Amino acid sequence: MTTAIVGAAETDEIGVLPGKSAIQLHAEAALNALDDAGLTKDDIDAVLCAGQSPVAVAEYLNIVPNYLDGTSVGGCSFMMHVRHASAAIRAGLCTTALITHGESGRSRVGMGGWGGARQMLQAQFEEPYGVAGPPTRFTIPILRHMHEYGTTHEQMASVAVATRRWAEQNPRAMMREPITVEDVLNSRVIAWPVHLLECCLVTDGGGALVVVAAERAKDFPKKPAYVLGTGESSEHSMISQMIDMTESRAFKVSGDLAFNEAGISRKDIDHAMFYDAFAHTPMFALEALGFVGKGESGPFFEEMRTAPGGDFPLNTNGGGLSYTHTGMYGMFAIQESVRQLRGEAAVQVAGVKTSIAHGVGGMFHAAGTLILTNDERA
Amino acid sequence: MPKRPLPEPTPETREYWEGTKRGELRIQRCRSCSKAYFYPRPFCPWCASKDVEWFTASGKGKLYSYVISHRPAHGFQDWTPYVIAIVELDEGPRMMTNIIGVEPAPENLPVDMPVEVTFEQQSDDITVPLFRPAGSRA
Ligand SMILES: [Zn+2]
Numbered sequence: 186m187t188t189a190i191v192g193a194a195e196t197d198e199i200g201v202l203p204g205k206s207a208i209q210l211h212a213e214a215a216l217n218a219l220d221d222a223g224l225t226k227d228d229i230d231a232v233l234c235a236g237q238s239p240v241a242v243a244e245y246l247n248i249v250p251n252y253l254d255g256t257s258v259g260g261c262s263f264m265m266h267v268r269h270a271s272a273a274i275r276a277g278l279c280t281t282a283l284i285t286h287g288e289s290g291r292s293r294v295g296m297g298g299w300g301g302a303r304q305m306l307q308a309q310f311e312e313p314y315g316v317a318g319p320p321t322r323f324t325i326p327i328l329r330h331m332h333e334y335g336t337t338h339e340q341m342a343s344v345a346v347a348t349r350r351w352a353e354q355n356p357r358a359m360m361r362e363p364i365t366v367e368d369v370l371n372s373r374v375i376a377w378p379v380h381l382l383e384c385c386l387v388t389d390g391g392g393a394l395v396v397v398a399a400e401r402a403k404d405f406p407k408k409p410a411y412v413l414g415t416g417e418s419s420e421h422s423m424i425s426q427m428i429d430m431t432e433s434r435a436f437k438v439s440g441d442l443a444f445n446e447a448g449i450s451r452k453d454i455d456h457a458m459f460y461d462a463f464a465h466t467p468m469f470a471l472e473a474l475g476f477v478g479k480g481e482s483g484p485f486f487e488e489m490r491t492a493p494g495g496d497f498p499l500n501t502n503g504g505g506l507s508y509t510h511t512g513m514y515g516m517f518a519i520q521e522s523v524r525q526l527r528g529e530a531a532v533q534v535a536g537v538k539t540s541i542a543h544g545v546g547g548m549f550h551a552a553g554t555l556i557l558t559n560d561e562r563a
Numbered sequence: 564m565p566k567r568p569l570p571e572p573t574p575e576t577r578e579y580w581e582g583t584k585r586g587e588l589r590i591q592r593c594r595s596c597s598k599a600y601f602y603p604r605p606f607c608p609w610c611a612s613k614d615v616e617w618f619t620a621s622g623k624g625k626l627y628s629y630v631i632s633h634r635p636a637h638g639f640q641d642w643t644p645y646v647i648a649i650v651e652l653d654e655g656p657r658m659m660t661n662i663i664g665v666e667p668a669p670e671n672l673p674v675d676m677p678v679e680v681t682f683e684q685q686s687d688d689i690t691v692p693l694f695r696p697a698g699s700r701a
Contacts, residue, residue, distance in 0.1 A: 309570035310602050311659045313691050314647050317636035321647055329628035332674040376630035376647075377669065425649055425659035426602075430628050 188271040189402035189409035190557070192222025192395030193523040196287070199390030199509045200359050206295030210287025210391035211242050218393035223406045224281065231279035233270055234286065235262035235513060242285055252279035258419065260460055260513040261544030263394070264553025267519070268415035270396040280397065287391030288511035311423055319462060323548040324379045326430035327465045331378070333431050334480030336468070338378055340487045342369035344464040345382050345506050347492035352503025354493070355531040359386055360507040383464035385505035385514065392516040403561070410523045413539070413563055414447025414556035416440060424548040431480070435552035436473030440543065443554035444475070449539065451476050456525045456540040457497065458518035461504040470543050474554070498534045501525060515544035519555065526559040566638035569689045576603045578617050583690040586682045588620040590656060601656035622680035623697065624652040631667045650678055650694050664695035
């Protein structure tokens with residue numbers, strides 16, 4: 186254990202923010218995280234971000250970096266940033282790293298366009314077939330999982346229901362109306378077998394983190410979230426090239442790296458954040474990270490073990506399905522892990538000592554995993 | 564017929580796109596480890612050998628997984644809903660495609676259903692491979 190998150194904050198508001206540009210959201214989150222850590226921007230010597238260039242973010246905030254990382258591989262980029270910042274701090278390349286995220290995912294203010302060159306691999310081998318963003322790509326593996334393991338529509342819908350139960354109690358969550366499995370299956374079909382309520386939100390917002398060496402961590406105002414283990418990997422750039430559509434290799438490699446580094450077992454995890462771009466994403470994570478066997482995630486969710494009161498508190502902010510999802514949700518998963526470890530979550534789980542934040546990039550393209558603890562002796 | 568976003572071939576993929584124009588599914592295999600692969604690359608993704616060759620695949624395969632998209636992508640507005648599928652070729656590799664020749668309903672599209680290739684010309688340069696249930700006449 187060599188580093189810790191000592192500052193963590195989201196933008197003032199999340200949701201629908203047409204009055205703020207993407208880079209402005211980066212900066213707002215950054216300034217909030219600096220306040221949270223009791224630092225100023227002049228204390229920062231490393232800038233890491235995705236979506237925007239770290240050069241642009243450093244300029245916008247007027248920071249002089251000794252270390253830059255623009256790893257931008259989708260929603261798990263921020264798990265990787267924590268890993269890369271930790272490695273850089275350990276190597277003596279920087280001391281105080283700022284990781285920012287800001288995205289106008291819904292309002293599209295100050296965002297790049299969607300257009301892609303017609304010679305890119307995706308344009309040659311996927312786009313001619315009418316794929317329309319994540320809802321028609323990320324979703325393609327589900328039927329294979331259902332076919333091989335008997336996973337049911339009701340089981341997948343249960344993920345959205347359990348997640349909503351956390352959101353019902355979180356004032357910052359965008360969607361708070363209670364829903365049932367029936368409501369999910371009766372909602373509009375987006376890309377069969379996926380219904381509207383099994384798809385994440387599309388919102389605006391941001392978040393930022395400050396990472397320092399573990400031995401400095403107690404010098405900051407808030408309880409540190411120590412970085413116990415980290416992992417990252419990638420698998421493919423096109424969903425059609427996924428090696429086995431019933432399991433994510435990237436999830437598995439990343440998760441194993443994190444658990445090996447942390448030196449703890451799956452049973453030692455008190456709280457989990459599994460990126461939920463769609464209802465099946467946490468099912469794949471539960472299996473790939475080794476919390477259940479292959480094909481066993483369906484019944485696990487159907488038994489509501491991840492809902493409030495269950496033995497596996499998961500996505501306790503309401504997740505991408507009900508809390509917020511700006512396009513790259515991973516930052517919000519880490520924020521909730523930190524809040525739970527500090528004991529300041531909107532829906533606090535009792536006695537959280539360890540939390541895992543696992544993110545996906547693209548359509549199972551990449552993965553990043555963080556295992557965090559508030560126990561300095563760990 | 565939907566107005567698909569059409570690709571521009573690159574040097575290493577041109578043989579594939581020349582093949583589809585002739586109604587042939589040209590893919591590659593490795594002479595070192597003898598595995599077939601897709602998409603086109605001038606080396607084997609399994610063993611990195613550059614000793615690779617083009618061949619014409621049988622065009623037969625199975626429906627590996629799919630969605631029925633109700634979101635009209637650009638050019639597909641009049642065709643919705645439609646099937647975005649992953650087909651596993653008998654030679655091993657998988658590719659994205661559309662399933663045509665059946666109403667896009669789950670009961671017509673059992674996973675692992677045998678399928679076969681068919682070709683749809685889009686422009687002078689681009690013909691795309693699509694798949695239909697094996698033995699159907701679509
Ligand atoms: Zn080979």
